[in-house]
Amino acid sequence: MSEYRPPLEDIEFTLHHVADLPAVAKLDGFQHLDPDTVSGILSEAGRFFSEVIAPLNRIGDQQGSVLDENGQVRTPDGFKEAYRKFVEAGWAGAHIPEEYGGGGLPYTVGIVLQEMFKSANMAFSLCPLLTQAAIEALIQHGSEEQRELYLEKLVTGEWAGTMCLTEPHAGSDVGALSTKAVRQDDGTYRITGTKIFITWGDQDLTENIIHLVLARTPGAAPGTKGISMFVVPKYLVNPDGTLGERNDIKIVSLEHKLGIHASPTCVVSFGDSGEGAVGYLIGEEQSGMRYMFTMMNSARIGVGVEGLAITERVYQQSVAYALERVQGREVGAPPTQSTPIVRHPDVRRMLMTMRAYREALRGLLYLTARYLDEERHADTPEERKQAGEMVALLTPITKAWSTDVGVEMASLGIQVHGGVGYIEETGAAQHYRDVRIAPIYEGTNGIQAIDLVMRKLPMGGGEVVERLIAQIDETAAELRQSPALEDFAACLDDGVEAVSEAVDILLSRLQGSPNDALAGATPFLRLFGTVIGGWLLGKAALAAQRQLAAGSGDSPFLEAKIATARFYGEQILPSALGLVDSVKATSEVLFAIPDADLAR
């Protein structure tokens, strides 16, 4: 099984030329970020994740986290020690603002740390990812007192956070949840109910766990409107910050699941043995859903990173294997001579597909992160608003397209390995099992597509999506000027046309025939994602050409950038264009067979 090697060269290139890190470094608060500093941070972080975290990926899969006889979750061998090092090194809070004790990095750099952690060990990475969500909720909506009490140790990573939304009858429809929260005279609440599928709901890595729980107060409005958000610590925290009593939170069981075995997926019962677990309201009652929305973008982008991270990992592993495995004869080789499979066009196609997608995904993820930084730090309110709209538009694509592609690439990774790919020892199968969750949690990809079509396309009366399409057009025009990329430009043009046509159709359907719009949502998301991917590879290719013309940079690397874009134009973009017809089709055929006959 091959090791994880942080792809620093491609990471830095994408940061600078696709996500435009220099622009981020001009934002207020990030001016200390010269390229050398970023380079230093990324190379050291890369060493840490590949040397300390990646070696635990296998053992995490094999041992898994388990629930011991005392109702305490035990993580696989080595996780505790590695987590301690992660905290000591200060990586946990690196992209949290300095005023809250973090390292003050922009998310555009923080997302690279996430990527490397997830490539190294996706199951492990979920613990800090959920902690980050809890931190954001507290920063944005917590009271002064709550921030004082909980933030510092969450930011260092000494404590971890969770997100407790899902219940047996409330999955995609969070509004259906029934966990109860009753206010006490002292202003605290008592929480009772059972949450399921709670990631890292318990563990032995941190001395305390801060659960964020969605619950309903007596008489609250039905649906999402009536939901409130609570802080429910595993150990109550005394006013001086020391740990007090154990809260009434019980881990009932752990799920037995396809992948991410090291990540405990818990059934958590609140208030099982008394009046209820002690909880503290965040903000106001019945505003929980609104608070969720403000953290949702970064959590969804964080899951989107998983598609990229696993694509990178399986690409590395597949290339290494294809260079070594000798089988068959390449065209023109002497009859006695076998060749490494990397010489076969079909294997080559698989490798190039992975390569092209990893770079397209990387571009999209980092670019979305940049907009998130601009949303928070740009100079003028107008710039912040515009960036925020881009984040809103791109987030469902970033989450769903990236994770769908991630699953496909992990499958392709197995294919490159042939039979041994299906054998667990090889490690290719684990990536496939691990990444398979990513299209499901944090809002299924179906729900993302609906969000994109029903809520994001109509933003500003369609003006926001038009602004993005105009940017793609601009790059396409530039590409047309370059003889080497002419064909690619033509393909991108077709893509833009297809997207524009699909957008018009969908917008027109939103009023009169929403079911038709819903039917077209998933094909549309795929189409749009694929075209955006082409746009970003085009940007990268143009930047590579500029560097080559200027005689700067490493020419084999730069030429590979151009070749990768050309491959995407020939092999991947065309396959997406037909989706416009799927978008045009109505929901009629989907319902042509009556429900009762589907089972026949």
Add this chain to the structure above:
Amino acid sequence: MQVVVCVKQIPDPSGTYTLDPETHFLVRPDEQVLDDTDRYGVEMGLQIAQAHGGSVTLVSMGPKGSMQGIRQALAMGADRAVVVDDADLKGSDALTTAQVLAAAIQRTGFDLVITGTESTDGYSGVVPQMLAELLDVPALTYATEVEARDGKVTINRQTSAGYDVVEASLPAVVSVTAGVVEPRYPTFKGIMDAKKKEVEELTASDLGVDTSLRQRVTAVEPAPEREAGVKIEDDGEAHLKVVELLQQKKVI
């Protein structure tokens, strides 16, 4: 205690190394990294300075480039660095290297000098001993364990049979093996702070080192191809042949 650690920047070992066809010198890109074997020396130095109070100064010779490697060592926690970069030093041999390092160390002042046993790119493995001679202090080499206090340094010196315990009075030069201590990973804060640490840049003439006398590389040949191994078919007696072979090679 004033600890000096010698650290070398080398081209990234995961890439390919190329030699200049004319001078036969290693081509050194702008971006070099800290030699991994020097992380042990830095860690050892930091532990000694932290245990007994004192400072750690890095001394390095070579083209400074982007200084990424030096920053990596500073990020681990060293206090400052002295870098000797001089076009006249290009292609220096081990003795010139040792002279330059000795002069820089002398200028800085030291109680204890720590080096690796051999570098990853040059691996002559003689610089530490030369340094001790030039500084006129004891050389304690191949240390697998180091303790320095009360004006004394004691090491376990790795031998083919096990280890010797060697002791000397300070000041002294100690070369450490990989594994002497586990090098720490730089913290995020350490990386950010490294930017602000003092790096003194010197030339050979600042140090008064004569750069004219040195070896010249007259020819370079590719390493011989590895010969095919011996295949022993197991006819039930193969183990005897294996034993015989190992005896011939004086392994057993």
